[in-house]
Amino acid sequence: MQKTFIAWFLLPAVFVNVNAFEPFTVSVVLGASALLGKTIYNYFQESCSDQWFGFNSTGLQVDLEQKLFGQHIASKVLLKAVTGFVNNKNPKKPLVLSLHGWTGTGKNFVSQLIASSIYKKGMSSRFVHQFVATVNFPHSSEIDTYKTQLQQWIKGNVSSCARSLFIFDEMDKMHTGLIDSIKPFLDYYDNLGGVSYRQAMFIFLSNAGGESITQVVLDFWKNGKDREEIQLSDLESAMSLEVFNNKNSGFWHSSLIDKNLIDFFIPFLPLEYRHVRMCALAEMAIQNMEPDEDIADKVAKDMVYSPKEERVFSSKGCKTITSKLEYYK
Template sequence: MLCGRRHPFCLWLWLLLLLLLPPPPRARGHGDHARSRDEAAEADSGRAWKAFQRLREHLRAAGALSRRYWALFSCRLWPEACGKDEEAPARPLGWSLPLLGQQYLDILTTWYCSFQDCCDSGDCRIINNFTGKNFVARLLAENLFRDGLRSNCVQVFIATLHFPHPKYVDQYKEQLTGQIRKTQERCHQTLFILDEAEKLHPELLEVLGPQLGRQTLENHRAKSPRSIFLFLSNLGGSVINEVVLDLLKGGQSREDIRMENLEPHLQAEIVESTDSGFGHSRLVKENLMDFLIPFLPLEYRHVRLCARDAFLSQELLYTEEALDEIAKMMVYVPKEEQLFSSQGCKSIAQRINYFLP
């Protein structure tokens, strides 16, 4: 690539090359005066050479970090391309400085999005493919706030994205409570969405306890700020499938299944769960959550609808045969009945790639 010196990138490249050049060889002197000058020059040259070596190591480290940040940045803006690059991480926030790095990445992403339409939602900090429970969260946000999920009064936290490292839980607690406080000070009504709630560290769940407890008391005062905490979780999926299957076998239609049919079973499953601290948290023990809302599993006909919507969202033509082929590709449970899809709409939508020309 030809590079002119006036181009900003090329100026940086020339500067970098100059910094990495070895120091010039010392000149030979004559006589005592020349020898003393040579010795001084040699000492200066030695110090300079050590400084160059240190600088070169710093630049190498900075280069590696820059490549790492570019991989993380590109994964946030273009998630569909993430994973094709060997350096792109499988999990977006795997660095050793999660909080500081998160802040820099947010600043960079916001700056980029200020002049480039980089994602459908208009807010690149939210990269979820909203399907199933997440889709309902988006509908709730859109009906509560004019700007929906883009509103400054809506905050989305994803356990594995924002709080990935247990050893930083003290910093996460400060970060989470600070963000909640700032949002509540800014807005009379707020919505906090916590996705993958079953993966939240137990100490983070305990931090949220006083928030929900205070909400319960303040609900009696009409002028108090209102906050809604929405926890999205996959806990209880198996028991929901079991209860729905029993009801269907008993002759009850899917449309007739009510909350009271599922809520007691779901509550018991959450409390008895050993895979997560959610069931043993203050939120559950003190009944600080107003509602537990179960989502029924997808059946074959729903899988076809998910596939159809995936085609339509990309303005692609589809055939009934293609929808059936996609539906047949999915895995269904239980093993004997094979009635419910083991995966959600997001996984189903990805299957349409096999049918594209």
């Protein structure tokens, strides 16, 4: 029925006898048919229109509260930053977020939550672009080529849709200087070459800064303080300095940091035993398993914890939860 319905509406554009109408009438008929065809196309094919964008601030807040564990700072900062930016009709620059912390703490997961809150197709949207340093930019000898390709890719996609999202993973493994090639796109310009980048979003994911973050959390733990007492101000300065001065980081002496183009450095705290248990129970729900506290305990106990003496933090966060859960099914 659906195909017949569509074809019937498209018939005037194909079979209309233009000789039977005045020129003005022909223009109206053909124009209406073209508009209708475009409307039908946009209904089924994702386009850069409000129909395919629908920021859900409440949904993002609920997801961060119920699905992201042990990250009170990241949850608060991300919700405010993304909500404020998306609701701003005339932002002065693109939103640039840099997420830092150990592996398995939720950086990639949060990127997916943000994409799902803005784009109806989430990470599958053709307006969401993800780059992985070791996959997309593997060879240091090709850095000049990568710079050109990256600039062209961003310019082309933002030209097609101003509300594009770019995610750069493994920034700690990216070749030094490569990310600086996109500096102009992140700056305070009305447009560059006729293209405005102000509505775009850039998210960088990195393990760099993890040592500084972990040390602060460990100090709080040793002093008997609750980790929820830790504030962004306790971490941001040391974290950004470590990232900027780390020769193994893609941000090493980067102009993005030097020129203050990164809006927020967001720390992801190392996860403790209780958080790993929560991850295990959440994964059970995803797999439609009955919640089993005993299995959650076994999975959490299987993880390697550090530092060696204190054994407070899961070395891999929640990264291997799925495979460990399979073992105990």
